[in-house]
Amino acid sequence: MAEGFWRHFGAPAWDVFSAGLEPKGVHPLAVRAMREIGIEIGAQTSDSLDEYIDEAFDLVVTVCGNADARCPSLPNVANKEHWPFDDPAGAVGDDERRMALFRRVRDAIGERIRARLD
Numbered sequence: 769m770a771e772g773f774w775r776h777f778g779a780p781a782w783d784v785f786s787a788g789l790e791p792k793g794v795h796p797l798a799v800r801a802m803r804e805i806g807i808e809i810g811a812q813t814s815d816s817l818d819e820y821i822d823e824a825f826d827l828v829v830t831v832c833g834n835a836d837a838r839c840p841s842l843p844n845v846a847n848k849e850h851w852p853f854d855d856p857a858g859a860v861g862d863d864e865r866r867m868a869l870f871r872r873v874r875d876a877i878g879e880r881i882r883a884r885l886d
Contacts, residue, residue, distance in 0.1 A: 769833050769874050772802050772809035773881045785825075787817040794859050801870040805878075831877065851880055 771786035779863060791814035802809045824844035832855045842848075856873045859866040 769802055769809065770800050770829065770877050770881065772807045774876050774885075776807050777882055777885050785815070785820060785823075785828055786812065787820050789817055790802065790817050792857075795870075797856070797859075797866055797870045798874075801874045804871070805874070810879040851877075853877060 771784055774782060774784045782870065785854070793814045794809060794812050799810045810869070821842065822844065826846045828842060828845045828848045830850045831853050851878055853873050856866070856870040859869040
């Protein structure tokens with residue numbers, strides 16, 4: 769979701785990449801939550817951080833609670849920020865309850881990215 773927001777609000781000034789420690793694909797409920805607000809992320813990929821380990825970045829943002837502590841040292845990063853959002857992929861309950869968490873996290877991520885880009 770963060771990649772989708774950053775692409776939506778930051779283009780064309782930002783080149784945006786997204787990677788995870790344990791990539792599992794783009795969650796279908798994340799796709800659904802973002803579609804609700806008119807941002808399409810269904811074609812995004814779930815890449816491994818290993819693919820970017822030697823790349824140079826102006827900014828790296830970690831977005832899940834434990835990602836900051838588990839993220840390996842990236843040698844070519846100018847700035848690193850940690851935004852500890854809940855991981856909605858761990859939501860339990862029926863579809864509507866899980867969607868409620870995806871929406872809450874989606875909205876929080878969107879607000880944070882808009883504020884960061886202003």
